[in-house]
Every structure is written in C-alpha cells, then in structure tokens.
Amino acid sequence: MTGRGAGDSRKLAELRDTIDAIDAEMHRLLVERGTIIDALIQTKGTEKTGAAFRPGREASMMRRLVAHHQGELPITTVEHIWREIITTFTRMQSPFDVATDGSANPDRMRDLARFYFGFSVELIRLGDASAVVAHVAATGDLGIVARDQDPDVGAWWRALAKPSGPQIMAVLPYIEIPGRPADLPAFVISPRLSDPATPDIRILAASAKGDFKPPRGCSVLAGTGGDGQTELLLAVPEAFDAARFAAETGGRVESVVEVGNIAAGIAIDGAASMLHRSAETARSTA
Numbered sequence: 001m002t003g004r005g006a007g008d009s010r011k012l013a014e015l016r017d018t019i020d021a022i023d024a025e026m027h028r029l030l031v032e033r034g035t036i037i038d039a040l041i042q043t044k045g046t047e048k049t050g051a052a053f054r055p056g057r058e059a060s061m062m063r064r065l066v067a068h069h070q071g072e073l074p075i076t077t078v079e080h081i082w083r084e085i086i087t088t089f090t091r092m093q094s095p096f097d098v099a100t101d102g103s104a105n106p107d108r109m110r111d112l113a114r115f116y117f118g119f120s121v122e123l124i125r126l127g128d129a130s131a132v133v134a135h136v137a138a139t140g141d142l143g144i145v146a147r148d149q150d151p152d153v154g155a156w157w158r159a160l161a162k163p164s165g166p167q168i169m170a171v172l173p174y175i176e177i178p179g180r181p182a183d184l185p186a187f188v189i190s191p192r193l194s195d196p197a198t199p200d201i202r203i204l205a206a207s208a209k210g211d212f213k214p215p216r217g218c219s220v221l222a223g224t225g226g227d228g229q230t231e232l233l234l235a236v237p238e239a240f241d242a243a244r245f246a247a248e249t250g251g252r253v254e255s256v257v258e259v260g261n262i263a264a265g266i267a268i269d270g271a272a273s274m275l276h277r278s279a280e281t282a283r284s285t286a
Contacts, residue, residue, distance in 0.1 A: 030085070037089050052094035053142075053190055055169050056198070058086060059263030062174060066266055066279060075268070076180050084118040096142055097122040099135040101186075103153065104146035108184040112172060113144055115182035129156035136166040136189045143189035144172070147221065155224050155231035157205050160259035164192055168203045168260025176276045177268040187260075199261030201274060204234045208253045215245060219274045233259070235274055 065082065069075050090096075098117050100109050102125045113123050124141070126132050132143035133156065143166070149156065160166055169190035173183055203221070206214065212230040214220065217240060222233040236245075238261070245256065267276040 033085075033089065034092070037092050041093055052090045052096075053169065053193055055188075055190075055193070056263050059170075059174070059265075063266065066175070066268070075175060076177065076182075079175055080115050080181075083116050087116075087118045088120055091120060094140075096140065097124055099124045099126050099132045099141055099143040101129050101132050101143075101145045102126050103128045103150065104148075104184065104186075108182075109144065109146065109186075112182045112184045112186055116172060116174075116188075117142070128153060130159060133157075133159045133166055133189055136191060137162075140191045142169075145187045145189055147171075147185040147187060149222065151224060153224075155205075155207075155222075155233075157222065157233045157259055158231070160189075161205050161255075161257040166191055167193070168262065169193070170262050171265065171275050174265045175268060176265060176270055176272075178270060199238050200264040200277075201235050201262050202238055202240060202258055203260035203262065204236055205255075205257045205259045206232045206234055206253055207255045208232070210252060212252055218245075237274070 062079065062082070065078055066075060069078060098113055098121045100113050100123055102109075106125075109125075110123065113121075124135065126135055129145040129149060130153075132145050135141060136143045137159070145156070157168075160168065166189050168187050170188040172186045172188060173180060206212075208230045210228060210230065211225070212232070214232060214234055217236060219235040220232055221235055224231050245253070262275075264274070265276040266279055267273070268279045272278040
C-alpha cells in the first residue's frame with residue numbers, strides 16, 4: 001500500500017509539472033502574439049474606424065476550433081477564452097468599447113457582452129436599439145442589440161441604411177448548442193468595415209406597402225408594420241438575386257437596402273437555420 005501511495009504521489013507530481021509547463025507555454029505564446037500585433041500595427045496601421053474588426057477571419061478561426069475540438073472541455077469555454085484573447089488584441093490595434101441595448105434583459109445582455117468581449121471593454125448601457133446604432137455611428141465602438149424587441153420600438157434598423165453608416169457585423173450566439181451560457185439572441189453593430197470578407201449571409205432592410213410577405217429564400221429577423229406599411233429586416237443567402245426579389249413581390253416593395261453581412265454560425269446537436277450551419281458543414285469549410 002505504501003509503495004502504491006508513493007507511486008501515486010510521483011505520478012501526481014509529474015502531471016502537475018506537465019500542467020505547469022503547458023501553462024508556461026500558453027503564456028509564452030500569448031506574449032509572442034502580442035509582439036506580432038505590435039509589428040502588425042507598425043506595418044499597416046489601424047487608425048481608420050473599423051480597420052481592426054475582421055469578423056470573417058474570426059468566423060473561420062472559430063470553425064477550425066470546432067472542427068478540431070475534442071474531449072470533455074466544453075466548446076463554449078474554448079469560445080469564451082478565444083473571444084477574450086481576440087478582443088484584447090483587437091483593442092491593442094484600435095481601442096473600442098461596447099454599447100448595449102438597455103431595453104433587453106439586463107442580466108442576459110451583460111452576460112452576452114462579457115462572454116464575447118471580455119472584461120477589458122467598458123460596457124455602455126443605452127436606452128434602446130436606436131441609441132446603440134447612433135452611438136456606434138458617432139464613436140466607432142461596437143454595439144449589441146437584442147433581436148427580440150418590443151413592437152413599439154419600430155424599425156430601429158432604418159438608421160443602418162444611411163450611406164457609410166453602421167452595419168450588422170454578426171449575429172450572436174455564434175455557436176448554437178443546447179444549454180449554452182450567454183444565449184441572448186442579438187446583433188453586433190459595427191462601423192463600416194474597411195476590409196469586409198465575402199459574407200455567407202446578407203442582411204437587408206425592406207420597406208413595402210401593405211401586409212408584405214417576403215419570397216422564398218428569405219428569413220425574417222425582425223419586422224414592424226402599421227398605416228399600410230411593412231418594414232422587415234431580412235437574412236438572405238450571399239448569392240440572393242435582388243432582381244428576382246423585386247419581381248416576386250409584385251412591385252409592393254418600395255426599397256431594399258443592404259445593412260450588413262455576416263458569417264454563418266455553427267449549430268451543434270440541433271437543427272441548423274440559415275444563420276447557423278450544422279457542425280458538419282462548418283467542419284467542411286474550416
């Protein structure tokens with residue numbers, strides 16, 4: 001028994017030494033990443049508003065993480081750690097904070113913001129979705145707007161249709177998985193990106209006469225109506241045919257404006273929608 005106990009103690013010591021070595025290597029790599037970011041700043045600069053945000057690149061990296069993940073460690077833990085790292089290094093290139101939609105559940109909105117953007121950013125709670133969009137337009141910060149809004153809020157997304165105005169950069173949560181933390185459905189609002197990636201999904205703002213229903217291939221993200229007018233926020237595939245859209249609506253659509261584009265998220269252990277690909281599909285594109 002004594003010998004077995006001593007062996008266990010030696011094994012535990014070896015395992016703890018291995019953990020310490022892994023921790024030291026993780027820290028070394030983070031420091032090295034910081035020096036590369038310094039070089040990146042010197043090489044290309046990020047003084048232009050929106051220059052540091054790369055949602056397409058970030059989505060590709062997350063797909064690779066999902067594709068290679070294994071073991072008991074929850075993928076959402078990896079997602080949160082990775083998001084904290086990305087936010088920290090992005091702010092080194094171009095400082096920003098995050099405005100949040102104060103009309104949403106405050107606890108869920110705070111959890112969502114901290115999960116995706118960490119604790120280095122200041123959270124600026126504003127009154128509603130329109131105030132968040134206005135703040136992003138004025139400052140170059142990011143904003144988070146809850147997808148589910150009170151009908152009285154109206155078509156808050158109209159302000160996104162202004163030339164060079166803010167846009168929808170992403171839809172959260174990025175990974176859909178049952179029982180996940182930080183599960184409030186929301187939009188990330190950003191300034192216009194200086195180097196946008198080719199999107200998986202385009203976000204359109206449509207204004208139409210009467211009780212308008214969009215044609216096939218469209219997913220309604222939000223809508224409001226009244227006084228013979230319907231306003232919709234729509235998700236459509238990247239290759240969506242705008243001319244066919246106009247033809248199928250019978251001339252009732254008065255305007256269609258692109259107000260954002262996003263990378264599709266990843267659905268794990270659940271049905272995938274237009275906004276989220278199945279994990280298998282995400283792996284095939286990693």
